[in-house]
Amino acid sequence: MSLPTARQADLVPQQRRPKNQFWLSSIGFVAPGVLLVAVVLYLPFLWTTYISFTEYNGLGDPEFIGIENYRDMFADPAFLNSVLNTLYWVVGTIALPVGLGLLIAVLSHGLPNATLFRLPFLIPYALSGVAVGVIWSFVLQTNGALSQALEFFNLPGSELRWLLDAPLNTFVMIGASTWQGAGVNALLFGIGLQSIPKEPLEAARVDGASGFTLFRTMTWPMLAPLTTVVVGLSIVGSLKTFDIIWGMTKGGPGRVSETLALTMYKETFVNNAYGLGAAVALFLTVVTVLASILYLRRQLAHSRSI
Amino acid sequence: MRKKTTLAAAVLTAAALTLAACSGGGDGDNGDGGEGGDPTEAVLSFYTDKAAWEPSFDDMNAASEGTTATLDFTGYSDPTAYDAFIKQSFRTDDKPDLFTWHTGDSLAQLVEEGLVAPTTEIWDAAIANGDVTEELAENYTFEGEQYCVPLNVVYWVMYYNKAVFAENGIEVPTTWEEFMAAGQTLVDNGQVPLHQMNIIFEFVWFQAILAGLDPDAYNGLSDGSVSYTDPVVVEAMNIWHDMQSDGFFIDPGVTTDPQTLLQTGEVAMAYFGTFFTGQLTDLGMVSDTDYGIFTLPNVSADLDDTSVVVETGPLCVGAGSANEAAALDYSAWWMGVDAQSAWSESRGDVSFNPGATVTDTALATVTEQVNGDGFLQLRRYLEATPTPIYTVASEQFGAFVTNNGDPMAVLEAIQAEADAYWAEN
Numbered sequence: 001m002s003l004p005t006a007r008q009a010d011l012v013p014q015q016r017r018p019k020n021q022f023w024l025s026s027i028g029f030v031a032p033g034v035l036l037v038a039v040v041l042y043l044p045f046l047w048t049t050y051i052s053f054t055e056y057n058g059l060g061d062p063e064f065i066g067i068e069n070y071r072d073m074f075a076d077p078a079f080l081n082s083v084l085n086t087l088y089w090v091v092g093t094i095a096l097p098v099g100l101g102l103l104i105a106v107l108s109h110g111l112p113n114a115t116l117f118r119l120p121f122l123i124p125y126a127l128s129g130v131a132v133g134v135i136w137s138f139v140l141q142t143n144g145a146l147s148q149a150l151e152f153f154n155l156p157g158s159e160l161r162w163l164l165d166a167p168l169n170t171f172v173m174i175g176a177s178t179w180q181g182a183g184v185n186a187l188l189f190g191i192g193l194q195s196i197p198k199e200p201l202e203a204a205r206v207d208g209a210s211g212f213t214l215f216r217t218m219t220w221p222m223l224a225p226l227t228t229v230v231v232g233l234s235i236v237g238s239l240k241t242f243d244i245i246w247g248m249t250k251g252g253p254g255r256v257s258e259t260l261a262l263t264m265y266k267e268t269f270v271n272n273a274y275g276l277g278a279a280v281a282l283f284l285t286v287v288t289v290l291a292s293i294l295y296l297r298r299q300l301a302h303s304r305s306i
Numbered sequence: 307m308r309k310k311t312t313l314a315a316a317v318l319t320a321a322a323l324t325l326a327a328c329s330g331g332g333d334g335d336n337g338d339g340g341e342g343g344d345p346t347e348a349v350l351s352f353y354t355d356k357a358a359w360e361p362s363f364d365d366m367n368a369a370s371e372g373t374t375a376t377l378d379f380t381g382y383s384d385p386t387a388y389d390a391f392i393k394q395s396f397r398t399d400d401k402p403d404l405f406t407w408h409t410g411d412s413l414a415q416l417v418e419e420g421l422v423a424p425t426t427e428i429w430d431a432a433i434a435n436g437d438v439t440e441e442l443a444e445n446y447t448f449e450g451e452q453y454c455v456p457l458n459v460v461y462w463v464m465y466y467n468k469a470v471f472a473e474n475g476i477e478v479p480t481t482w483e484e485f486m487a488a489g490q491t492l493v494d495n496g497q498v499p500l501h502q503m504n505i506i507f508e509f510v511w512f513q514a515i516l517a518g519l520d521p522d523a524y525n526g527l528s529d530g531s532v533s534y535t536d537p538v539v540v541e542a543m544n545i546w547h548d549m550q551s552d553g554f555f556i557d558p559g560v561t562t563d564p565q566t567l568l569q570t571g572e573v574a575m576a577y578f579g580t581f582f583t584g585q586l587t588d589l590g591m592v593s594d595t596d597y598g599i600f601t602l603p604n605v606s607a608d609l610d611d612t613s614v615v616v617e618t619g620p621l622c623v624g625a626g627s628a629n630e631a632a633a634l635d636y637s638a639w640w641m642g643v644d645a646q647s648a649w650s651e652s653r654g655d656v657s658f659n660p661g662a663t664v665t666d667t668a669l670a671t672v673t674e675q676v677n678g679d680g681f682l683q684l685r686r687y688l689e690a691t692p693t694p695i696y697t698v699a700s701e702q703f704g705a706f707v708t709n710n711g712d713p714m715a716v717l718e719a720i721q722a723e724a725d726a727y728w729a730e731n
Contacts, residue, residue, distance in 0.1 A: 058393040059419045078701070142559025164504075164559045164708050253504045253558070254705035269386045271697045272415075 045285075052278035062275065069279040078255040079280070082263040085170050086239060089259055090291075092174035093181070093238035098230055100178060101185025106215065108186070109193045118190060121183030129180070133247015136176040137163065140248070163249055166256035173257065177244050181237075185230055192226035193219070228299040235295060239288045260284045348375035348632035350403040353395075355388035357381030362652040369648035374639040375632045377404065396421050401624040403633040406457050409445045409620055410689030411696075416622070417448045423623040423630055425637055426452045432641040437659045441683055445618050454620035455637045458649075459658035460579035461676050462510070462615040462686065464602050465586070468595070470497060470574040478600045482518070485603055492574050493553045500549075501567055501576040504558035504707040508700055511549075511707075513687040514577055516542040517613040518605040521682055524613075528690040530728035534721040535714070543713035545605065550710040558707050565589055568597065577602065579617055580656050583669055587654055593668045601675060611682035617689065618658065692731070698723040 052069055054062035073079050104121055108114040124132065139145045140162040150158035163169045196219065204218045220227075242261040245251060251258035251266060258266070264284060268277025352363070360381050367376045382388035389412075395402055396419075407413055407422075416422045429452040432438045442459065446452045466478070474495050479485035489499040502511055517524045519542050526532025532539065549555065556573050565585040567573045576582065583593065591597050604612055621640060623633040639645050646662035649655075656664055656673045664670040675681060688696060702716045 057415060058390065059396065059415055059421065137561055141561045142557045161557075161559050250505055252701075252704050253708035254701040256705070269390050272389075272693065 048278045048281055051274055052282050054275045056274040057272045058274055065275070069275045070283075072276060073279050073283065078258065079263060081166075081256065082258045082260050085167070085257060086241075086259045086261075088167060088170050089174060089177075089238040089241050090235060092171070093177065093234050093241075094231060096174060096178040097181035098185050098234050100182040101187075101230070102189050102227075104182065104186035105189030105193055106219070109190065114190070118183065118186050121186055123183070124180040125184045127180065129243025130247040132176055132180045133244045136173075136179075136244075137248045140172055140176075164253055169249055169257045173244055173248055176248070177241070180244070181234075185234075188226060188230050189223065192223050195226075196222045224299075228296070232292060232295055232299075235291055236288055239284065239291065260287070345375050345632040345635040346372055348629050349378050350375045350629050350633050350636060351380070351627075352377040352404045353380045353382070353388070353392065353402045354406040355382045355385040356406060357383040359653070362649070365652040366645070366648060369645060370636070370639060373644075375629070375636045377636075396624070401627040403624060403627045403629040404636065405622055405624065407454065407620050407622050408689065409618055410685075410691070411693040413446070413454065413620055413622075414448060417453050421625055422453045423625045423634060424451045424453055425455055425623070425634065428452075428455060428634065428638045428641060431638070435642075436661065437641045437643065437646075439658075439660075439677070442616075442618060442658055445685065445689070446620060454622035455641055456658045457619045457621040458581075458653075459656060460581055460617040460686075461656065461672055462514070462577065462579050462602075462617065463599050463672055464575050464577050465568060465582055466575045466598055466600070467568050467571050467573075468598050470571045471598075474574075476574075478598065480603060481607065482603045482605045489549070489554045490552070497571075498553075498556045498573050499575055500555045501564045501573040502555045502558065502707055503564070504704045507578075508703040508707050509687045509696075510577055511546050511555075512542065512699075512703055513615055514602055515545050515605055517615055517684050518602060518609075519545070520606065521609070521611075521613045521684055524684060525690075527724075528685070528692075530724065534717040534724060539717060540714065542605075543717055546706075547710060547713045550707075555707075565591075580669055580672065583666060584654050593666050599668045599672055601672065601681070609682075611680055613682050613684055614676045615686050616676075616683045617686040692727055694727050695720065695724050 051062055053064060053066060055065050055068075056062035104118060108117040111117060127135075137144075142161055142164065144162075146162065147158045147160070150156070160168065162172050200222070201214070201218055204214055209217060240261045241259050242265065245257060245259060245262055246265075249257045251262040255263075255266075260280060261284065264277050264280040266277075267273045267280055271277075354363075358381070360379055363377055363379050370376060382391065392402065392405055392407070401421075407416065413422075425446070429438070429443055429446070432455075433440055433443065438456070442456060443452060446454055446456070470492075471478075474491055474497060476488045476491060477484075479488050492499040502508075513524070516527075516539060520538045523532045523536065523538045527534065527539070556567065560567070560572075562572070563585075564573075564576050564578065565582065566589065568576050568586070569589050569591055580599075583599075586597055587593070593599075601612055601614055621637060623630055623637060627633065641659065643659055643661040646657040646659035650657040650662050650664050654666055654669075656669050660673075660677055664673055676683065684690075687699075691699065699720045702719050705711065706713070706716045
């Protein structure tokens with residue numbers, strides 16, 4: 001009896017493959033991985049979905065209440081404000097950390113020792129979001145470093161209550177997030193710029209393109225695949241923003257600077273309304289997945305058409 | 307044959323991995339303090355959200371040696387994560403023997419689910435022995451039975467910077483008028499009189515003013531017999547509003563620690579629980595030298611007793627835990643004079659046991675005062691208020707501290723939630 005060849009073992013792809021003699025054992029090998037994914041990913045999702053239709057305080061048994069949590073959620077002005085703040089974060093994160101990252105990458109591209117230029121922007125990325133929040137709350141608190149500096153230089157704005165008034169507090173927190181996140185986007189765009197073939201750019205230069213025209217007509221389209229990834233990651237990241245806000249305002253004063261991720265956390269673990277928290281979690285998941293699918297579909301379709 | 311061997315290997319691998327994943331970390335060590343065991347030999351699994359207090363619990367292990375069980379300490383520094391952990395632990399076979407918790411609605415939920423062991427016999431003996439007051443027992447009583455024992459007790463009093471008072475020629479106020487006059491003097495001299503926060507403790511000035519204006523109304527809010535829009539509650543809010551308008555409080559955007567603000571004199575006074583003494587001591591401030599303590603005078607001069615807000619946190623025994631009997635024995639020991647004197651010395655804090663020795667003279671004076679005649683102890687607003695109402699109230703008070711908006715709008719928003727809550731409960 002000889003060992004089966006690859007073709008005999010049906011390892012070579014075929015159409016309508018019949019079950020081979022190893023199909024049963026292969027299930028055994030795959031099962032641990034499938035079980036792991038089912039237990040740590042699918043089951044929690046299904047459980048959260050179920051909990052969102054119940055009243056549950058984390059003790060005893062959940063009580064089924066239908067769509068009441070969803071009704072309460074959409075009727076709560078604080079939730080709607082949380083949606084608005086999340087929208088600010090999505091727009092702000094795309095405009096600032098991504099835009100600034102691109103600017104840093106483009107300006108430093110081709111410079112001697114470009115890494116040294118980009119490195120300072122990358123250092124904040126090594127900090128945790130909560131640490132960034134704590135540092136920036138020292139700067140932005142009333143009579144904090146920023147207000148004192150503005151007052152010292154007789155500049156306007158020293159009287160502003162950066163972390164107390166909405167939506168100003170959300171905007172300055174997006175600023176803190178930009179401080180942390182722009183560097184890594186610059187790094188990614190820098191890699192993208194390095195991977196662009198030189199020949200088309202040279203040809204464009206010969207044709208007279210330079211400066212912003214060269215960037216707009218040649219560099220930017222060729223960066224598109226990487227931009228898709230960076231923007232896609234930023235959208236998902238901004239939709240679930242939590243740590244910086246938790247470190248700076250905890251969603252307050254009151255609930256004015258909450259985002260959906262904070263609302264989910266506070267309803268679940270602070271207010272012990274696990275059902276309502278699960279409803280917010282599910283809403284956030286649907287929004288994140290939908291946004292990602294819509295964006296990636298559009299971008300990938302656009303890339304294919306180029 | 308080969309096929310069968312492969313299949314068997316695959317199935318065994320899968321089964322082994324699944325079993326390994328599903329098997330818990332519990333080693334089944336129940337200690338020796340289970341039913342009928344010697345409690346002094348038992349090691350209790352003890353959980354708390356007061357991670358920074360580990361040295362004090364080490365001291366208590368030294369104090370309990372040979373008398374009762376010892377504690378195997380696990381501390382959490384994030385209260386929210388801790389609460390979730392304790393709740394989850396009751397869904398497993400590895401229930402905590404002993405753990406710290408919160409009075410009010412949070413404890414009621416555990417009692418309702420039968421998750422904590424009753425301690426009525428321990429309380430009866432302690433009250434008979436004079437180790438604890440009957441008033442304190444109310445925080446732990448549900449349908450006539452007591453659950454858990456007090457871990458600690460905190461009296462909410464006024465801390466003041468002695469140097470700032472001396473510089474401004476201010477004496478410790480004994481009436482509300484004197485208190486307001488002192489505040490005005492400080493404002494006139496460019497000194498911020500009072501500390502307050504727009505998170506965590508945003509409710510405390512509502513609590514302080516209403517308790518000193520009408521303690522019956524304050525209590526009535528916690529059982530729904532009084533509305534947040536009743537005239538006396540509105541009056542309390544208006545007093546708070548006026549104090550904010552008159553510059554009595556520090557800007558809530560200043561997030562510097564309150565103990566630092568009091569030490570540096572950026573605020574002259576801070577209304578806090580007696581746990582604040584430990585925070586001031588950590589900064590090197592000396593009681594009765596650098597800072598003093600006084601009980602806040604009543605807003606209404608017509609009241610016979612001065613209202614003092616009391617906060618207490620429970621030490622609970624997990625029902626059906628591995629060392630339940632030993633944990634109950636430990637709870638009984640904890641209530642006694644020896645344990646409480648050791649605790650008070652280690653923490654530098656007050657004790658619920660009137661017989662315990664409190665080393666800090668200022669705290670000892672406060673303890674004697676508030677437990678004597680002429681004082682009325684009231685539950686802290688956080689524990690006295692049903693959770694859904696408190697959730698809305700803390701948001702509303704946080705916004706009120708920040709923006710000093712319309713008091714009536716704040717009260718109406720809280721009352722809307724209270725109406726919904728009391729309609730169902």
